[in-house]
Amino acid sequence: MATISMISSDTTPEGLQDFVSRRLVKAIVSGDLPPGTRLSPARLAEDLGVSHIPVREALAALEAVGHVKRIPRVGFFVAELSTGGIEDIYHWRQVLEDEAHRMAVPRLTDADLARMREINTAMLEAVRQRSDRFLLLNREFHFVPFERAGSEHLLRFLNHLWDASARHQNAMAYLRVPPSLLQTHHNGLMQAFEARNVDQVNAWMKTHREFTLEALRKIHVSAVSKQKADTKA
Numbered sequence: 447m448a449t450i451s452m453i454s455s456d457t458t459p460e461g462l463q464d465f466v467s468r469r470l471v472k473a474i475v476s477g478d479l480p481p482g483t484r485l486s487p488a489r490l491a492e493d494l495g496v497s498h499i500p501v502r503e504a505l506a507a508l509e510a511v512g513h514v515k516r517i518p519r520v521g522f523f524v525a526e527l528s529t530g531g532i533e534d535i536y537h538w539r540q541v542l543e544d545e546a547h548r549m550a551v552p553r554l555t556d557a558d559l560a561r562m563r564e565i566n567t568a569m570l571e572a573v574r575q576r577s578d579r580f581l582l583l584n585r586e587f588h589f590v591p592f593e594r595a596g597s598e599h600l601l602r603f604l605n606h607l608w609d610a611s612a613r614h615q616n617a618m619a620y621l622r623v624p625p626s627l628l629q630t631h632h633n634g635l636m637q638a639f640e641a642r643n644v645d646q647v648n649a650w651m652k653t654h655r656e657f658t659l660e661a662l663r664k665i666h667v668s669a670v671s672k673q674k675a676d677t678k679a
Contacts, residue, residue: 482526485514487505535614546604553596627657635654638650
């Protein structure tokens with residue numbers, strides 16, 4: 447039975463359900479709780495130092511957004527990943543991100559662009575070092591314009607889709623894409639943002655997502671093949 451005791455030492459300033467949800471999402475997205483892991487409410491409550499009530503509330507909330515699956519009379523499990531799920535996530539990311547850019551790009555300030563340049567430089571260094579810091583920096587970079595769009599609802603949907611993406615989009619995905627290609631994509635994207643050219647921004651993002659999605663497909667196929675081989679062994 448996997449646990450999340452490694453992150454249970456954090457303080458709990460927010461509501462207990464939010465506290466538990468945030469810890470579970472972090473563990474699921476990072477892979478500390480892999481797909482298919484059984485989630486015992488009693489064990490989670492012990493690990494996180496809370497009662498079973500906020501744990502069950504958090505599990506129900508995470509089931510509603512697809513991170514957790516509940517099997518009646520059996521229990522809760524980390525939801526499995528599938529190529530169909532990846533395709534669906536990336537479809538809706540394109541729809542919403544294109545709209546977010548149409549809203550945000552004309553509103554970007556010089557301070558926004560300076561921050562994006564700084565993040566982009568750190569991101570490309572992480573790529574050269576093959577560091578998984580790239581994933582965190584990549585999200586920070588893209589959410590500068592998403593936040594500038596000025597829609598709380600849109601931002602909430604995008605956060606949900608990026609959380610869902612992150613379950614698939616671990617460091618392995620980027621290790622399969624040549625660093626020079628990632629550098630080309632992000633430099634082109636940065637130039638499009640600086641020119642405040644929405645069409646170019648969305649064109650670069652489409653290319654960027656397609657390459658990432660193809661890497662994720664290959665990872666999933668490889669993982670399924672390995673699982674089948676392990677089952678036969």
